[in-house]
Amino acid sequence: MSEEQTETGTGWPKPADPERPAGPGGEPDPRPDAPDPDELSPLVPRTEPAEDGAGVEPAEGAAAVSPDDGAAAPAGAGRSRVSTASVMIAALLALLGFTLVVQLRTTSTDPTAGVTRQEDLVRILSDLDARENRLRQDIAGLEESQRQLRSGEQGRQAALDEATRRADELGILAGTLPATGPGLAVRFESGAKPISATRVLDAVQELRGAGGEAMQISGGDRASVRIIASTYFLDGENGSLVVDGRRLTGPFTITVIGDPATMRTALNIPGGVVASVQGDGGNVIVEDREAAEVSALHAPIKLEHARPVS
Template sequence: MSEEHRETGTGWPQPAEPGRPSGPAGEPDPRPDAPDPDELSPLAPVEPAAPEQEGVPEPAEEPGASAAGAEPAPVSRRLTSAGAMIAVLLALLGFTLVVQLKTTSTDPTLAATREEDLVRISSDLDSRERRLRQDIEALEESQRQLRSGEQGRQAALEEATRRADELGILAGTLPAVGPGLSVRFEGPEKAVESERILDAVQELRGAGAEAMQIAGADGTAVRIIASTYFVDAPGGGLVVDGRRLTGPYVISVIGDPATLRTALNIPGGVVASVEEAGGNVTPVDSEAVEVSQLHAPIKLEHARPVS
């Protein structure tokens, strides 16, 4: 076996590579279609070039990625959670504002009140304002008279007498007469119990009542002052300042009739509560209501006037 057969290992001689023709003295091939000597051999395999996609940019490497292929930080997830929390807080704030506006703009008591009742309440407030203005003017006039020198002593004496009379009426030690109401309470014991009669007295006093007394069916009367108490008597009736009265009851009160009537007829007031329990309240206007029942003067044990 020849040396060429042993070199290929197949038993066939290895084909000789085609020689590159050249010109004389090793010059390049003068043929026009001669291949460039720098190019690869046409028999060498050529790797296909990757197709270029026009208009598609290459993906940029994220700044958070590492060379070892670590995952980027969850930035988008953090932004989404913060946005959701802000949206929830804004929704709660809007709901709170809406509820507050609805609560402050709506008064259930006034919304359920009839127009006639609102007119009476407004008239009551106007009457109280006029009465307070008159009191202010009277006090200012008294102050001017007391400071007027020679007439001050006489004015002071008259003012002291007037104040003593007013305090005597309030304390129940002096009788009184004037315009007002006679309010009659009748019905079952539950309708005219002590709690309802006390509510009526407080409403009348708040409306400007200057003197009051209560009388029972037998004509027994008790003067109502600041310390008067009302208790349900065993077996029916009332105990007023230690004296027992039986119904129906009549409260005589001196004051402005229109204002006193308005105080009794306010929504949910005395008249409404008594009628709801099956009773009846009948106020009657009068130009001359007499409050003649007197209260015994209170004996002071510790207090004395300062001279």
């Protein structure tokens, strides 16, 4: 007895599965235990539903078709996407380059230089050259003083002379000592509008910036007030000015000691003091003085807490 007969238990071989009969019309097999015709087709892969609702992978050798893809992608789709991305990147780079060029042209162009006249530019350049020369002279003087202080026997006398000179300079700046030297006399004449305290303060600041070392302001009644760092200006009644608590009537004259050419250039800069006063209907008359005298003195400040150290 063969192994096949032993496994069936009947002594006879297990009968083979019935084959699908080939009918003329392709009718289904009437037998109740007939297999599913689709299971016999070698062209369709058999799939069974899994527990999570997903289908079982197709049999080996069968082509897998995604349910989301209605049709296969065309062969040139990848090249089309790459070409579109390249065009967009190139356009963005071109836009970025154009923006950078416009920004550089905007920042490199000074809007004030285009409307400034050549004569004004020459004056500004001359003012800068004069300031540079003055600073170089100050540096040379300080270096000479340092050399003298280190020269041994002459050091003591040089130190005393330097202290005296420094005290005189501080006295002039503080307004406790009179001063004389080359400078300007700036006269303000009012027009339809009175000369305001703001215009006078602007003039003082322009003169200081141009190297004015000592100055005073005088009114129409010849009263004068020394201008120092703490001086303030207020508008008074009937076009008058209040300077450090003292009332002055117009016209007003500022006497300043310094380089005349440099200070004149500072006052006549477009949009400066002279242009502002003329815009209000007034006038500014600037006169050179070979020996401008600043004689008004400022009362020394009485110190309450500080004292010099000997």
